[in-house]
Amino acid sequence: MTAKIIDGKAFAENLRSRIAGHVERLKAEHGITPGLAVVIVGEDPASQVYVSSKAKQTAEVGMNSYKHELPADISEADLLALIHRLNADPAVHGILVQMPVPRHIDPNKVIEAIDPAKDVDCFTPANVGKVQIGLPGPVSCTPLGCLMLLRDELGSLEGRHAVIIGRSNLVGKPMMQLLLRDNCTVTVAHSRTRNLADIVRQADIVVAAVGRPQMVKGDWIKPGATVIDVGINRVPAPEKGEGKTRLVGDVDYAAAAEQAAAITPVPGGVGPMTIACLLANTITTASLINGLTPPDDLTA
């Protein structure tokens, strides 16, 4: 079997054009221009690329984009003061602080400072709880992107056995909640799981979010399974020249594609969905802040 490639880049483009339509409607019918503030601390090159893409795509769908670039040695107190100003700014409907933040800053304090009504990453305890009990609000971006791709590929997820590899707050745990809400049977595996290969072999759906290049082997994949690879790992690529690198996922793509019915590539799979879902969440928070029902095609 050679798997169908799930094209996250194309899906994200289509999602962004639907988001642009919702922005138009909010402007025309309610006089609301959604605004997203993105905060970056320091000069991590990958974070800078992600933040620039976020700001660019925010403007492209017609929203207001506010980018705050802070020096790596900014104090925690000054960062929190900026967040409080953004919380109070009525033009801002979404606030995102790019992770990771430098070591002298406590990420939990940063997250707790964000008004849950504007928490487009869905990192605050209030919004994590809302996802758990199914209340309206933003949904963690990467898991929401994975869910949209899975529903598009498989239709109903009901009764399917999903194995998530990784238990992070960013991906593994919210992914578990979303798949449970869609009536999957969910197993969350992690670095201490015994017999991981045997567990993955039982999965109809594999979500790999472990952060280890090509850890999931082809013979772990049940024939016909759907594989969602969340990993983005940069590895040496001597075949491209000295000092060159390439991106790989957490799954051994070529081998897994021989077994799976469908698989996301890296790059071009889940990654582009993360930013598109951030924009979707900004529509959700802008709607809720203004007492409107968020569009149901943008959420879980």
Ligand SMILES: Nc1nc2c(c(=O)[nH]1)N[C@@H](CN(C=O)c1ccc(C(=O)N[C@@H](CCC(=O)O)C(=O)O)cc1)CN2
């Ligand atoms: N506050 C947040 N911080 C971080 C998040 C997040 O959701 N919120 N996620 C990641 C980084 N991230 C978004 O911020 C992100 C990662 C990757 C991609 C992406 O499109 N990747 C491309 C490849 C890009 C490349 O060439 O390097 C792909 O997979 O095709 C988008 C967003 C950590 N921090």
